[in-house]
Amino acid sequence: MDILELKNYLNCDNTFLETIIQKFIAEVQEITKTIETAAAAEKWPVVKLNAHKMLSSVKIFEIDELIILLEKVEINAEKQKNIPQLKKDIEKLIGLSAKAIFDAQTALEELNQ
């Protein structure tokens, strides 16, 4: 996550950037939890919906690995095909989301220094 690049992209000051990063953290935490619960209950339309929603936020932060995985999860959850692989991808997604949250928190600390 390149803070300076994001600041230019959004044309904003540090206060707004902080707001956006905080929102991102909250959103990813909430959506990841929802996806995890929905996957356990095999509610694939819910998984699809939330993967799509998270994708929009993740794209702003250009987290490529997560973008590719979310796109894959969104498509496969919609098609409800190859469920074992979908479940594996969701596990991976949860791990990558945790990493994205950690990176965002680090970026917040950098911003506040």
Place this chain on the structure above:
Amino acid sequence: MQSTPIINNIAAKNTKKQSFTRIKSMLLKCAIIDDDPLFTRIIEHYLSGVDSIDVIGVYHNPAEALNKINFRDVDFLYLDVEMPEMTGLEFLLSLSVIPPVVLVSGKKTYGVDAFEFNAIDYLHKPVSHARFMKSVGKVKTHFEKLMIPVNSGQKNIFIKHDGIHIRLSVDDILLVRANDNDVTIVTHGRSYKTHLRLKDIYDMLPQIDFMQVHRSFIVQLSKIDKVDGEVIEINSRTIPVSRTYIHELYERLKIK
């Protein structure tokens, strides 16, 4: 989400033609409809730096927007295409009059739909500040064009009738009707058939005085004798008014 049925459905509707009065001051009012709160926050931030656009509401659910927005108070929408329960395109089709819209989507596949809905712009998420400001420029141009009465002051038009170009006084024209293969211009004294398209004639006329009220009819507003619901009368001729145009017609005739 398949786009074809929507494209077929929209053939029955037209996008809203803004009234001349609402946008007189060029302070545009918009609503943002997108299920992603992070994205709407960014759009609000971008628009906070644009003096000529006011955000009158942000909705994360199209059903909520349908209930809460008074569309008479909104000049245009920022509308996400892919939303749960109801897509942005389904949302537009549920409206009796489709407002001008900037479509937003995380996918690039809705370009055709944007075209079909006469979208002012189509933004692909994520949207940088630079790209958004370009879009603001398009929005302003769209409304500025509506503010300039086209062909204002035009007194005559030339049309080809029976192989020769003849001059018609604009003031004499009561209405223009599209037939299967040609168009008839009806004046006080007589009618003229021409092979121009209805749109071509509309483009020649002063649009402050004339209005398309139906896909087959253009009328001179000052010649309307009666308005009865969705029917108007000019010189004892009855002309239907489409649902798409009825609000604008009532506004332009100042009928309360």
